[in-house]
Amino acid sequence: MQQIIDFFIRNKNFLLFALLFVIALQRTRSAHSFHQTRYFGSTHAISGAFLNWKASLTNYLDLMEQNELLAQENKTLRAQLLNPINTLGKGSVSEPYHFDHVALHSAKVINNNFHKTKNQLTLDQGRLDGITLDMGVLSPQGVIGIVTHVSDHYALVQSILNTQSRIVAKFQKSQHFGTLVWEGRDPGAMQLLEIPKIAPIAIGDTLVTDGRSTIFPEGLPIGRVVALTQETSNDYYTITVAPFTDMTSIKHVYTVQRNDALEILTLEQTGEDGTN
Amino acid sequence: MGQTNWLSELGRFFLVLLLQVLLLNHIRLFGYINPYFYIYFIILYPLTGNRTLLILLSFLLGFGVDLFSDTGGVHAAAAVFIGWARPLFLKFSFGVSYQYNTIKVPSAPLQQQLIYVVSIVFTHHLLLFSLEAFASRHWALILSNTLSSSLFTSVLIMGAFYLFSTKNK
Incomplete structure (x- = not known):
């Protein structure tokens, strides 16, 4: 018994290192797996609030640029309103979005990265604001990613600049x-x-x-x-x-959800079950 | 370690963490090169200080950086590794007798200092980028990221040595 205790005391540094290293690897692995329900990162209440505070400080730095982007989007949308015949049916960027089938939310990006191989964004809206898993995320210019984790007040988006995105x-x-x-x-x-x-x-x-x-x-x-x-x-x-989106400067985004997604998935599911 | 020493270590811990997540994570030199300066804390931790505490603090430091950059546990893993292996790097750079001499890293000869800093930084970054990519097929990217970021981090750390050690001379 004494020997066992001696062994632990002598190797306490290595054992502590090994334990912490395994914990870190475990966290890495679970962060890489899609649709993780228990996730502890930038969507956690404390770090999320901290990032939100940081975003509120730095938001002022590129207001001009962000305003310009939103104004351009408004211009495009107005052009579509005024020329419905021109834009419908021609298959331009503005094909008709079926608004009764699509739910839109607007959100702000409070954390954004694009220099890693697995890039993600954090949004300031979460489950309580109606964000759910698998929602698509758009910037005023185009598609930027898919929601992969949701907490009560924040959501994590897998960017299109992520080697796992398809x-x-x-x-x-x-x-x-x-x-x-x-x-x-x-x-x-x-x-x-x-x-x-x-x-x-x-x-x-x-x-x-x-x-x-x-x-x-x-x-x-x-x-x-x-x-x-x-x-x-x-x-x-x-x-x-x-x-189309400059992924290095995104502030305002929209999440989209197809209201018919559940119906389609359920239908496909029944089809698969039926053939078995 | 005296009381003031302990406090200054704690202060440095939070300083490098805040510096990393608020400022350095957003540098992106040439679009993708980021310095990981926070390991400055591990490099400068007192040579005679408690090893177990260093391992624990390295882990917490890496964990803190992970929390704010959504990287799972890659910083925690890389940091706890160099925190644990630091005596090897010290032996390698300053010789076996580093424990008995009262060497201070910022005032050691330049050559030994460089070997110590560059070897720790390179090991940390290699582990970090390998774990981050999580697949060996990205090896070219891992290697080029490691080399470019290591250079950046090492320059910053050596710069910090000279910036903060002038007072003592």
């Missing part, structure tokens, strides 16, 4: 669709996969959300093709996409 995107003019991923480093370059070489596409083409996923309604702007190469080894394009 967003289904389609070309606005043709109906070809592929998966949009990010491989790290450059906040202005994402990769669009699975577009076959027979697709008639060109640099400058606009990418929008595809209604197939139940997260985003169809037709929300995502980004523009900036580079296009053809590999000789396979039948797919290598496409680089620049998101």
